[in-house]
Amino acid sequence: xxxxxxxxxxxxxxxxxxxxxxxxxxxxxxxxxxxxxxxxxxxxxxxxxxxxxxxxxxxxxxxxxxxxxxxxxxxxxxxxxxxxxxxxxxxxxxxxxxxxxxxxxx
Amino acid sequence: xxxxxxxxxxxxxxxxxxxxxxxxxxxxxxxxxxxxxxxxxxxxxxxxxxxxxxxxxxxxxxxxxxxxxxxxxxxxxxxxxxxxxxxxxxxxxxxxxxxxxxxxxxxxxxxxxxxxxxxxxxxxxxxxxxxxxxxxxxxxxxxxxxxxxxxxxxxxxxxxxxxxxxxxxxxxxxxxxxxxxxxxxxxxxxxxxxxxxxxxxxxxxxxxxxxxxxxxxxxxxxxxxxxxxxxxxxxxxxxxxxxxxxxxxxxxxxxxxxxxxxxxxxxxxxxxxxxxxxxxxxxxxxxxxxxxxxxxxxxxxxxxxxxxxxxxxxxxxxxxxxxxxxxxxxxxxxxxxxxxxxxxxxxxxxxxxxxxxxxxxxxxxxxxxxxxxxxxxxxxxxxxxxxxxxxxxxxxxxxxxxxxxxxxxxxxxxxxxxxxxxx
Ligand code: HEM
Ligand code: FES
Numbered sequence: 205x206x207x208x209x210x211x212x213x214x215x216x217x218x219x220x221x222x223x224x225x226x227x228x229x230x231x232x233x234x235x236x237x238x239x240x241x242x243x244x245x246x247x248x249x250x251x252x253x254x255x256x257x258x259x260x261x262x263x264x265x266x267x268x269x270x271x272x273x274x275x276x277x278x279x280x281x282x283x284x285x286x287x288x289x290x291x292x293x294x295x296x297x298x299x300x301x302x303x304x305x306x307x308x309x310x
Numbered sequence: 311x312x313x314x315x316x317x318x319x320x321x322x323x324x325x326x327x328x329x330x331x332x333x334x335x336x337x338x339x340x341x342x343x344x345x346x347x348x349x350x351x352x353x354x355x356x357x358x359x360x361x362x363x364x365x366x367x368x369x370x371x372x373x374x375x376x377x378x379x380x381x382x383x384x385x386x387x388x389x390x391x392x393x394x395x396x397x398x399x400x401x402x403x404x405x406x407x408x409x410x411x412x413x414x415x416x417x418x419x420x421x422x423x424x425x426x427x428x429x430x431x432x433x434x435x436x437x438x439x440x441x442x443x444x445x446x447x448x449x450x451x452x453x454x455x456x457x458x459x460x461x462x463x464x465x466x467x468x469x470x471x472x473x474x475x476x477x478x479x480x481x482x483x484x485x486x487x488x489x490x491x492x493x494x495x496x497x498x499x500x501x502x503x504x505x506x507x508x509x510x511x512x513x514x515x516x517x518x519x520x521x522x523x524x525x526x527x528x529x530x531x532x533x534x535x536x537x538x539x540x541x542x543x544x545x546x547x548x549x550x551x552x553x554x555x556x557x558x559x560x561x562x563x564x565x566x567x568x569x570x571x572x573x574x575x576x577x578x579x580x581x582x583x584x585x586x587x588x589x590x591x592x593x594x595x596x597x598x599x600x601x602x603x604x605x606x607x608x609x610x611x612x613x614x615x616x617x618x619x620x621x622x623x624x625x626x627x628x629x630x631x632x633x634x635x636x637x638x639x640x641x642x643x644x645x646x647x648x649x650x651x652x653x654x655x656x657x658x659x660x661x662x663x664x665x666x667x668x669x670x671x672x673x674x675x676x677x678x679x680x681x682x683x684x685x686x687x688x689x690x691x692x693x694x695x696x697x698x699x700x701x702x703x704x705x706x707x708x709x710x711x712x713x714x715x716x717x718x719x720x721x722x723x724x725x726x727x728x729x730x731x732x733x
Contacts, residue, residue: 243669249391249676271391274678277425280436308437310685 206299210237210255213307222294228303229253229290239305246290251275252309253289258302265292265301281306325373332356337364341372342379342644342717343404345503348618349715354659357381357647366633374404377621377640378633383651383672385631386643389622391677393420396622396641398679403718404621404642413519415562417570417679428682430549431563434482434542435686442540443481444689450477451697458729463708466725470694471579475572478690482571484541485529496522497572500565506715523561530560542567567683574616575687577721579694580711581614582606584725585661587707592663600699606663607691612671613661618646618720620675645672646720704730 208231210218220235232240232253244250248271257265262285268276272291276282289303326346332355340356347353360367360381367379380386389396400406401418416427433439454473458464472494480490499518502508509515529543538548546552546563555563586593596602622641627634635641649672650658656665674681681687698705709726 241669243674244387244676245670247387247391247676249387250680274421274425278428278432278678280433280438308685310432310436 206294206296206301208232208294208298208301208303210239211302211304212239213305224294224296226294227290228255228292228294228298228301229288231294232289237305239309240289241309242290244290248272248275248288248291251279251288254279254281254306254309255287255289256283256304256306257285257287258304259285261298261301261303264297280310281308323373327356328352332359338368338370340367341369343369343372343374343377343642345506345715345717348717348720349713351713353618353646354650357644357650361647361651366631368633375640377404377642378630378635379647380630380641380643381647381651382631383648383654386645386648386672387676388630389641389643390620390675390679393678395625395628397625398424398622400623402621404619404640413562413565414559415566417566421678424678426551427563430551431542431545431567432682434540434545435683437685439540440685440689444693446481447478447690448693448697450474450481451693455697455701460729460731463726463728466583466705466727467576467580467722468724471576471722474579474690474694475576478575478686479568479571482542482567482686483529484539484543489525492522492525493568494572496565497568500569501573501716501719503715519561519565522564523557526560526564527557570681571683571686573719573721574683575690577616577714577719578610578614578687578691580722580725581616582610582691582695583705583727584707584711584722585610585613586705589661592661593704595663596695596699597703600696602663603692603695603699604688605665605668606695607688608668608671609661609663609665610691611673611687612649612655612668614720615646615649615671615673616720617673618717619644620679643672643675645675648672701732702729703732706730 205221206224208220208222208228210232218237220231220237222231227246229240229242229246233242241252243252265287272288275288276286325341325344327341327344328346328350332340340360342356347356360379365381366385367381369379370376380389397420398418399420416424451474454470458469476490476494479493480487485493496518498508499515504511530547533539533544534547538544596606619642624635624637624639624641626637652658674684706728707725708728711722711725714721714723
């Protein structure tokens with residue numbers, strides 16, 4: 205099992221344990237982590253699964269496709285470590301991953 | 311949406327499908343673009359037949375020329391998220407607008423220009439800004455609700471839905487409050503079909519748009535000379551990507567925001583009342599648990615689908631579900647059909663306020679053009695229902711709604727209701 209820690213903007217922590225194979229968005233939604241709406245269901249077309257990747261994990265979560273880059277470009281609180289969590293797959297290398305969720309999804 | 315100039319012909323035209331059985335005609339003759347069946351509320355069986363038998367359907371003859379209809383949720387998603395293949399230019403309405411009446415705005419632009427312009431204005435409707443507006447909006451909603459008559463018939467559309475959305479727009483633009491009905495008027499004119507009741511011809515539309523431009527130019531000039539503010543006009547006047555905008559582009563963006571924030575929310579406010587009256591068990595659920603309001607708001611927006619479609623234009627020859635689409639063809643994504651697609655949505659014709667996954671609907675579109683005002687719309691509806699439930703046992707529908715003559719804006723021009731206070 206892979207451990208992922210989601211930290212809300214106010215510091216509330218949510219530990220989840222999931223199998224490999226799905227996306228980080230699915231890991232959050234299926235475990236009731238608040239703050240991830242995922243309106244499009246993982247199609248990289250709503251940007252409501254926005255997360256911030258903690259520094260030490262940034263080069264492990266893979267690179268962005270142009271579509272993800274474009275969707276994030278329309279976000280009002282985009283940062284350098286922004287990602288759409290539906291575009292990050294849960295792999296063995298991500299055991300211990302730490303992410304922060306934004307105050308708002310837009 | 312400013313360019314949703316639909317049909318030039320009259321209601322009785324040969325193109326109308328009103329009163330016809332969709333299953334009794336050759337499938338190729340089905341034409342969803344004519345407003346008749348939408349106004350008569352007869353569209354659902356037409357959508358259903360196409361979804362089942364010809365989900366990517368070519369209508370080769372109609373009052374607006376040939377066009378493709380995309381009916382399934384997944385196919386709509388594919389079109390909506392492939393801007394390289396399906397362009398939003400020249401327009402997202404089914405009719406190619408006449409050159410001299412074209413109002414450019416970012417809804418009908420492709421990247422990169424679309425992204426530049428949207429980024430400038432979207433902050434005003436981003437959740438962080440909305441949080442600051444919530445109190446004022448609630449105050450205005452409460453005032454409207456408190457002044458409504460109890461136990462006697464009145465028109466919900468006029469006294470609640472229109473009044474509320476108009477006040478909201480005036481707030482966003484910091485528009486002179488006493489002149490706020492002008493906003494509603496311009497929005498109506500911008501989307502009206504000549505001959506449909508609001509305007510008789512394109513010249514009338516053009517006149518109203520000139521008046522609108524003059525008014526907003528005055529506001530622009532006022533704000534450009536002041537410190538940047540949080541209202542939309544100030545943001546446009548000071549924004550790097552928008553401050554040198556040609557007048558027609560400014561007008562296009564203004565109309566986009568007025569129309570985007572007006573009809574859609576207005577018709578969702580009315581639609582919710584109709585849906586709850588048609589589903590008394592759901593209304594009961596709501597009375598017992600106001601915590602369902604958030605979820606219900608998404609369900610109302612799916613059920614109503616305030617914009618029936620968005621149009622794209624194929625840039626290149628392509629294939630969708632085995633059909634050959636040619637460069638230049640019009641492709642219509644019928645959100646009103648995708649939102650009733652049984653393959654993706656459980657019991658799609660039911661209005662179900664605690665539906666799991668209610669946010670998973672097509673009413674706001676998906677991809678780069680996904681509705682910029684979606685959080686604002688949801689907030690407004692949530693506040694409206696929170697305030698209704700504080701005051702009224704029932705908003706009772708006491709007569710048939712009158713529906714709008716349009717295959718694009720799906721909504722109501724009147725709804726007679728009687729209010730029953732909490733017992
Ligand atoms: C329930 C209410 C609403 C519905 C159903 C709705 C629906 C839509 C849809 C389907 C689109 C996608 C256009 C496309 O793909 O071509 C859209 C875009 C847009 N909407 Fe809304 N809308 C609503 C409320 C609002 C509000 C309140 C505003 C106010 C600011 C607004 C402003 C816009 C704008 C500016 C766009 C263009 C976005 C772009 O092209 O990037 N909408 N809306
Ligand atoms: S779930 Fe919609 S972009 Fe990730």
